[in-house]
Amino acid sequence: MxxxxxxxxxxxxxxxxxxxxxxxxxxxxxxxxxxxxxxxxIATAQDSDLRMKVAVVYPDYDETENSDSADDNKEFRYIKMAFNYVSEIDTIKNVCTFEYTDRQQAIDGLRNNYYVMAIIVPENMIRDIMSGENTPVEVVCPSAGVNNTSMIFREMVRAGGSDLATAEAGIYTFDDLFNGVLKNYRGLRGTHENKLNDIYLSYALNRSIYFKTRDISVxxxxxxxxxxxxxxxxxxxxxxxxxxxxxxxxxxxxxxxxxxxxxxxxxxxxxxxxxxxxxxxxxxxxxxxxxxxxxxxxxxxxxxxxxxxxxxxxxxxxxxxxxxxxxxxxxxxxxxxxxxxxxxxxxxxxxxxxxxxxxxxxxxxxxxxxxxxxxxxxxxxxxxxxxxxxxxxxxxxxxxxxxxxxxxxxxxxxxxxxxxxxxxxx
Structure with a gap:
C-alpha cells in the first residue's frame, strides 16, 4: 500500500x-x-432566416401595386389579404414567407434559387371563387435542383389543396342539400353554413393534426x-x-x-x-x-x-x-x-x-x-x-x-x- x-x-x-x-x-x-x-x-447568424421564399404573382402587379388606384383594386386587395392571413399562421410563418412580384421577376428568382416556388394567381380569381367557378392557381417549381425545401413546399401545397377541395365539396353539397331536400328550411342555411365553416377552419388551423411538435433548439x-x-x-x-x-x-x-x-x-x-x-x-x-x-x-x-x-x-x-x-x-x-x-x-x-x-x-x-x-x-x-x-x-x-x-x-x-x-x- x-x-x-x-x-x-x-x-x-x-x-x-x-x-x-x-x-x-x-x-x-x-x-x-x-x-x-x-x-x-457568425455562420449561423448569416443563415438565421432559413424560411422558404415564395413568389406571389398577380396579373399587372406593377400597375396595381404602384399606381394610385391600388386601393381601388378589390381583387388584388383580397388576394393580398388572403396571403397575409395565411402567412400569420404559425405553421406557415415558421416555414415560408410570401413576396409579391411580377411574373418575370419570379421566374428570374427561381432560376437563381432566390425563390423556391412561384404562385401565379389567375385574373379574377376572387370573382370566380364567389361564383363557384373552379379556377386553378399555377404553381411553378424550379426545373432543376429540386431539394428538400421544394419537396416540403410541394407536400404542403398538396396537403392544403386536398383540404381545400374537401371543404369546397362539403360547402357545395350543403348548399345543394338546402336547395333540394331541405328547401323548406332555407332560412337556416346561413347559420349552418357558418357552423360548417367554423369546423373546416378549426381543422385547417389545428397544427397538431398535421405536425408533431419536437423541440430541437435545446x-x-x-x-x-x-x-x-x-x-x-x-x-x-x-x-x-x-x-x-x-x-x-x-x-x-x-x-x-x-x-x-x-x-x-x-x-x-x-x-x-x-x-x-x-x-x-x-x-x-x-x-x-x-x-x-x-x-x-x-x-x-x-x-x-x-x-x-x-x-x-x-x-x-x-x-x-x-x-x-x-x-x-x-x-x-x-x-x-x-x-x-x-x-x-x-x-x-x-x-x-x-x-x-x-x-x-x-x-x-x-x-x-x-x-x-x-x-x-x-x-x-x-x-x-x-x-x-x-x-x-x-x-x-x-x-x-x-x-x-x-x-x-x-x-x-x-x-x-x-x-x-x-x-x-x-
Whole structure:
C-alpha cells in the first residue's frame, strides 16, 4: 500500500510541475474552441432566416401595386389579404414567407434559387371563387435542383389543396342539400353554413393534426448559449490531451514489469496517472467556476448562462466538476493505454472524441441526426459528460448522472489496465 501511495504522490508531483504548461495549453485550447464557436455563431447568424421564399404573382402587379388606384383594386386587395392571413399562421410563418412580384421577376428568382416556388394567381380569381367557378392557381417549381425545401413546399401545397377541395365539396353539397331536400328550411342555411365553416377552419388551423411538435433548439432545458458553453467545456476537456500528453504517456514495458514485481498493478498505475492530471484540471475548473460565480454579482448577464442559485446547488456543482474532469481524463488515459503511442493517442482522442460528441448531439442537436446515430449517441460516454456539464451550469446535478459517469470511469480504468496488462505480459 505504501508503494502505491508513493506512486500516486510522484504522479501528482509530476502533474503539478507541469502546471505552467497545462495552464498555457488550456488557454490556447480555450481560445481555439472559442474561435471555432464564434465562427459557427457568425455562420449561423448569416443563415438565421432559413424560411422558404415564395413568389406571389398577380396579373399587372406593377400597375396595381404602384399606381394610385391600388386601393381601388378589390381583387388584388383580397388576394393580398388572403396571403397575409395565411402567412400569420404559425405553421406557415415558421416555414415560408410570401413576396409579391411580377411574373418575370419570379421566374428570374427561381432560376437563381432566390425563390423556391412561384404562385401565379389567375385574373379574377376572387370573382370566380364567389361564383363557384373552379379556377386553378399555377404553381411553378424550379426545373432543376429540386431539394428538400421544394419537396416540403410541394407536400404542403398538396396537403392544403386536398383540404381545400374537401371543404369546397362539403360547402357545395350543403348548399345543394338546402336547395333540394331541405328547401323548406332555407332560412337556416346561413347559420349552418357558418357552423360548417367554423369546423373546416378549426381543422385547417389545428397544427397538431398535421405536425408533431419536437423541440430541437435545446437539450436538457438549455438555452442556445448554455448549450454551446457545455459543448465548449466537454471539447476543452477532450482537447486537453494535447497539453497533458507527456503526463498521460504510459510506462515502458520494462518499467511496467518492475512495477508489477513491486506489487503495483496496471490498474494502480492508471489510477495514479489519472488522479495526478485530474487534480490539476479539477483545480483549474473549480477556480474558474468560483470566479465566474463571484462575477455574477457585478455582471448580471452571466446569470443567463450560469444558473446556480443556492449553496446546495453550488456544492453539488463543485462535486460534479470533480466527476466530470475525472471521467474525461479517464477516457484520455484509456486511449493512451490502448494505443501506446503518444502522437497516435492524441490523434485518436481528438478524432474519437469529436465523433462521439457529434453522435451524442453535443455539437448539433440530436434532432438533426439520423435515428440510428441518435440511439448510438445516447450510450456514448460523451453523452454522460455533456449531461453532467449541463447540470453543473444549471445547478441541477443529480445522483443518476454522477453514477453514470462513475460507471464510465470504472470502465475506462479497467479497459486501460487490461490493455497494459496484455501488452506487458506478451
Amino acid at each position: 505504501r508503494r502505491k501511495l508513493e506512486l500516486l504522490k510522484l504522479q501528482i508531483k509530476s502533474a503539478f510541475l507541469s502546471i505552467p504548461k497545462i495552464i498555457l495549453g488550456t488557454i490556447v485550447t480555450a481560445v481555439l474552441v472559442i474561435a471555432i464557436s464564434t465562427c459557427v455563431g 437539450k436538457e432545458g438549455l438555452s442556445t448559449v448554455q448549450f454551446y458553453v457545455c459543448t465548449a467545456i466537454v471539447m476543452l476537456l477532450l482537447l486537453s490531451t494535447i497539453t497533458c500528453a507527456g503526463n498521460m504517456k504510459g510506462e515502458s514495458r520494462s518499467l511496467a514489469k518492475s512495477l508489477k514485481g513491486a506489487g503495483i498493478s496496471a490498474f494502480d498505475t492508471g489510477i495514479a496517472r489519472t488522479t495526478g492530471v485530474g487534480i490539476v484540471y479539477i483545480m483549474i475548473f473549480e477556480v474558474i467556476f468560483i470566479i465566474i460565480n463571484v462575477m455574477r454579482l457585478g455582471v448580471p448577464a452571466i446569470s443567463g448562462v450560469l444558473a446556480v442559485s443556492t449553496v446546495g446547488e453550488f456544492i453539488a456543482s463543485i462535486l460534479g466538476i470533480v466527476v466530470l474532469v475525472y471521467a474525461a481524463v479517464s477516457f484520455i488515459n484509456c486511449i493512451f493505454s490502448v494505443v501506446d503511442d503518444t502522437v497516435y493517442s492524441v490523434i485518436t482522442v481528438c478524432i474519437l472524441g469529436m465523433a462521439c460528441m457529434y453522435a451524442s448531439g453535443c455539437i448539433v442537436s440530436s434532432a438533426f441526426l439520423a435515428p440510428g446515430v441518435r440511439v448510438i449517441g445516447m450510450y456514448l460516454p460523451t453523452n454522460g459528460l455533456f449531461t453532467l456539464a449541463c447540470q453543473i451550469i444549471k445547478g441541477t446535478v443529480d445522483i443518476s448522472t454522477i453514477m453514470t459517469n462513475v460507471l464510465w470511469i470504472i470502465i475506462f480504468q479497467a479497459a486501460g489496465a487490461l490493455a497494459v496488462k496484455i501488452r506487458r505480459d506478451r
